[in-house]
Amino acid sequence: MADNIGYEGIVKLLKAAAEKIKANRDYLSKLDSATGDGDHGTAVFKVADAITGTIAKDNSKNLKILLKDIGWAAMSTDAGSTSPLYGSLFMGMSESIADDALLDCKAFVSMMEAGVTKLRKNTKAEVGCKTMIDTLVPAITALRGAADSGKSIAQALSDGADAAVKGAESTKEMKATFGRAKNIGERSIGHIDPGATSMSLLFVGMKEGYQNG
Amino acid sequence: MADNIGYEGIVKLLKAAAEKIKANRDYLSKLDSATGDGDHGTAVFKVADAITGTIAKDNSKNLKILLKDIGWAAMSTDAGSTSPLYGSLFMGMSESIADDALLDCKAFVSMMEAGVTKLRKNTKAEVGCKTMIDTLVPAITALRGAADSGKSIAQALSDGADAAVKGAESTKEMKATFGRAKNIGERSIGHIDPGATSMSLLFVGMKEGYQNG
Amino acid sequence: MGMKKFINNPDNLTAELLEGYCSAYSNKVQLVSDKIVMRLKPKDKSKVALLTLGGAGHEPALSGFVGEGMLDASVVGDIFAAPGAPKVIEAMRLLKRDAGILFVVLNHAGDVMSGNMAMEMAKQEGINVKMILTHEDIAPGADSPIENRRGLAGCIPLYKVAGAAAEAGKSLDEVYNIAEKFNNNMATLAVALKPATHPQSGQEIFTLAEDEMEIGMGQHGEAGTGRSQMLSADETAVKMITQLIMAVKAKKGDKIHLMINGAGATTQMEMFIVYRAAKKYVQGLGIKVVHSLVGEYLTVQEMGGFQMFVAKLDDELLKLMYAPADAPYWTVR
Amino acid sequence: MGMKKFINNPDNLTAELLEGYCSAYSNKVQLVSDKIVMRLKPKDKSKVALLTLGGAGHEPALSGFVGEGMLDASVVGDIFAAPGAPKVIEAMRLLKRDAGILFVVLNHAGDVMSGNMAMEMAKQEGINVKMILTHEDIAPGADSPIENRRGLAGCIPLYKVAGAAAEAGKSLDEVYNIAEKFNNNMATLAVALKPATHPQSGQEIFTLAEDEMEIGMGQHGEAGTGRSQMLSADETAVKMITQLIMAVKAKKGDKIHLMINGAGATTQMEMFIVYRAAKKYVQGLGIKVVHSLVGEYLTVQEMGGFQMFVAKLDDELLKLMYAPADAPYWTVR
Ligand SMILES: Nc1ncnc2c1ncn2[C@@H]1O[C@H](COP(=O)(O)OP(=O)(O)O)[C@@H](O)[C@H]1O
Ligand SMILES: Nc1ncnc2c1ncn2[C@@H]1O[C@H](COP(=O)(O)OP(=O)(O)O)[C@@H](O)[C@H]1O
Ligand SMILES: [Mg+2]
Numbered sequence A, B: 001m002a003d004n005i006g007y008e009g010i011v012k013l014l015k016a017a018a019e020k021i022k023a024n025r026d027y028l029s030k031l032d033s034a035t036g037d038g039d040h041g042t043a044v045f046k047v048a049d050a051i052t053g054t055i056a057k058d059n060s061k062n063l064k065i066l067l068k069d070i071g072w073a074a075m076s077t078d079a080g081s082t083s084p085l086y087g088s089l090f091m092g093m094s095e096s097i098a099d100d101a102l103l104d105c106k107a108f109v110s111m112m113e114a115g116v117t118k119l120r121k122n123t124k125a126e127v128g129c130k131t132m133i134d135t136l137v138p139a140i141t142a143l144r145g146a147a148d149s150g151k152s153i154a155q156a157l158s159d160g161a162d163a164a165v166k167g168a169e170s171t172k173e174m175k176a177t178f179g180r181a182k183n184i185g186e187r188s189i190g191h192i193d194p195g196a197t198s199m200s201l202l203f204v205g206m207k208e209g210y211q212n213g
Numbered sequence C, D: 001m002g003m004k005k006f007i008n009n010p011d012n013l014t015a016e017l018l019e020g021y022c023s024a025y026s027n028k029v030q031l032v033s034d035k036i037v038m039r040l041k042p043k044d045k046s047k048v049a050l051l052t053l054g055g056a057g058h059e060p061a062l063s064g065f066v067g068e069g070m071l072d073a074s075v076v077g078d079i080f081a082a083p084g085a086p087k088v089i090e091a092m093r094l095l096k097r098d099a100g101i102l103f104v105v106l107n108h109a110g111d112v113m114s115g116n117m118a119m120e121m122a123k124q125e126g127i128n129v130k131m132i133l134t135h136e137d138i139a140p141g142a143d144s145p146i147e148n149r150r151g152l153a154g155c156i157p158l159y160k161v162a163g164a165a166a167e168a169g170k171s172l173d174e175v176y177n178i179a180e181k182f183n184n185n186m187a188t189l190a191v192a193l194k195p196a197t198h199p200q201s202g203q204e205i206f207t208l209a210e211d212e213m214e215i216g217m218g219q220h221g222e223a224g225t226g227r228s229q230m231l232s233a234d235e236t237a238v239k240m241i242t243q244l245i246m247a248v249k250a251k252k253g254d255k256i257h258l259m260i261n262g263a264g265a266t267t268q269m270e271m272f273i274v275y276r277a278a279k280k281y282v283q284g285l286g287i288k289v290v291h292s293l294v295g296e297y298l299t300v301q302e303m304g305g306f307q308m309f310v311a312k313l314d315d316e317l318l319k320l321m322y323a324p325a326d327a328p329y330w331t332v333r
């Protein structure tokens, strides 16, 4: 069996990821209450809703179009920082692939990388700034490592999810220098970043979606 | 010794009454919190202040003028219902006496009656409406009774104070039909009326001022 | 004292507030004789003057509406307490004119007593002044005797129509009749959620349980008899507007003014949501909302809640409502 | 949920609020495409248009200032959350004109990201638009890099001067330069006493002890580093105005605009008392207060506190400040 993923496979991953995020709405808002304005759960729930909603009404069966529509829908959620960041992740993924893409592990990882690159155009935040970048960078590095060493998509997703979770946890000890949390400076230390957490749930959800698919 | 009272005597009574009221500022506001808007202590404190202030700067040594000035000053205190009610009490007293008044018990009582009459022009409240009228009417009746039966000013003031206190206490079981307390209807029952209480303190203060004078 | 407010000496509240207000809007108003807020540029003496009185602590009311096309002066008392008659007669002397003065009094015991006394003095002095009493609270029932019905935020749109009529050069009788027409066709109902703290005593002016609200609350937290469980915005709006529409006897084809007046802590967001529901209900009856106000006009410190106000408007009143005005808190181009 | 507010389904807050707002002021504004508030009577296409974006929950900001002489449109997000770029580009398409669009963005991460994305799209579509970023919060220090300084209530007087310049027919570069001049000479400092409740989550957006206040609080309750014991109104005012005057480098003979913007639950009474103390301090330095605003312009639900805002004005800006305007919450005759 060829280790490829296409429209149907990605839909499965994204649906699972969206459900994972939705299930953690209150937890994520609670995290945001500690360091921000308490709405990240609400915000990212809407993004997750945009993902499942777009999938549900998609007629194209075309991955490039689906991802672009998800990106646009996510951006349209009026959810503060979250909509442009998540939105551009999907826009970047869409822009990087061909119309009839069927992706092997390397191509899948390249698509994810392109998404992260586009997302990072919005922000100067680096690893260590206590944002979702602290999840994305190690997750993408793990994905790339798995692909380059010839691992399967399943294994790559698993490595990516593990790295994402670790990345999110690493924000706990950081002092925020981006986003609203920056305003409380030292007082942000000791709290996990909500955006880093929701992003890690995206990767965990994708892994689980692939395994259960 | 003739049982007469003039400028100096009245000043002594009023000073004592004013101090009595001032000392009960917080208690009176608390009573008003239960049935009104919680400011009667503040209000009547200002009236008391107007009394002592006017006495302090009075040069006339003329009782009629002094009482008129007290009335005007009390009315000018911007204290809700309290300023016109207390103000007209003193205005009425002033209007009823001659310039060089030296009052025997009957004349003193007539002056007090005139004050109450003027006060009552402001309101249709009768005995039983849970207002300061419930203090004033029995107090004045007691004063008149004492005078008519030939009692001394000291005794009249003592009878008046006793009746005033009883009158104020009688408001506890009444349902308010005047003033702000009317708005809470049945819920006013069980609370003593603040205005009836401050008015009783005026009579008690006058009695004590005479005794200690 | 558990009160958390930006104040200095509580005894100076009104003085400091009036100093601040008149200096912030020194292009429109001036403070005269400590407690009288007057238009900076008085209107022509040939026109009827508009005067009101009332306690402080309800900002922007009442002095916020002194200005061209509205009030000529307001006499301010202390926090929640009417000014005494001496200041009122002083203001009447300042405004004295052959054209006369319309004197608007809100139905609260202290205000009415001071108002009546000042009227008596004015009569003795030969000042031409007519008094009008607002009493549009329908909490005790729309048919309840006038002395039971409080004057609430309805005074403010009344200043607008009367002020515009005066500015247009109408006679005292005409201005009075216009104001009375408005007065007799308006109704207010207040709802409270959270108490305010009296800024002088530091005490909460009433208490409500965590899940309670009260429809029929007075202007200073005087409790009414309408306590209930918290309702949604739409339920609250419909419950209130139903009573208001009945009170003013508005029917299909009629035109109304609809105002949501915030008590202090209730957000404009909530007021707009409530307004929306009330308007929908009114439109469902075939009644037209032709003029609206949503905001804080007459507050009760930081009380949570609002007043819903309805007035039936005919073409004359509607035109006056939209006439130019230039008060600090009500400007119409 | 301990929240006591007049709302219905929390998910519909913004939709209901916008419906209410645009229908209450249907003589001035209209709702287009769900989230875009536009002037009812668009200004002439030959003139520069003024556009802004921002979250809801801060009423009357930002949409309250759409109207003649101020904003042409505002794009509204959800409660405290910026709208996405798609709606912003939609508004830009609606306002597209040769004269160009001035696009005012407040410095908050989400707003800036959406703004930047929309600007990129506009460039691709050939829409003539210039973006200006407000960042006048001096809580992190007036010399702190722009990205650290939030955009607070200063946007609103900025809409006023830019809007008046646009209405006067100035070119996009001219309007931009006027707005930038104002932008570079303004400063805001916020103080909080009591938290607001987020109307969707029902949670208090921060906590402060019974006797604490915080100078430097952000627009959504993001805590700063200026916690202290409660101070009196005068002490608070002087502490804040001192920093603001230093930040705008105003000196003897200069003219300023001074605004006290209520956060929600703080009364106008308190604001006037604070205003009074701040003005006195400023006058003591020989600086003239030539324009003032005291009221609720940009709120944070029912938060207790206020923003103090100072802008240095030259004759050009002063004239624009007093120019006619006709937005629901800022009218100048
Ligand atoms: N400038 C930024 N760069 C990267 N991530 C950011 C930035 N600003 C915010 N974030 C992320 O967004 C999260 C907050 O999202 P959310 O609460 O939805 O937005 P908002 O701060 O507008 O309320 C933060 O926890 C952080 O991970
Ligand atoms: N119409 C009235 N007639 C007689 N007494 C009244 C009337 N209204 C109020 N009072 C008296 O005034 C008292 C309240 O005074 P105060 O609290 O100072 O005035 P306000 O009600 O304006 O706050 C009441 O307790 C009552 O005794
Ligand atoms: Mg947030």
Ligand SMILES: [Mg+2]
Pocket (backbone or CB within 6 Å): B032, B036, B037, B038, B039, B040, B080
């Ligand atoms: Mg009282």
Ligand SMILES: [Mg+2]
Pocket (backbone or CB within 6 Å): B037, B039, B079, B080, B081, C080, C081
């Ligand atoms: Mg009172």
Ligand SMILES: [Mg+2]
Pocket (backbone or CB within 6 Å): A037, A039, A079, A080, D080, D081
């Ligand atoms: Mg947010």
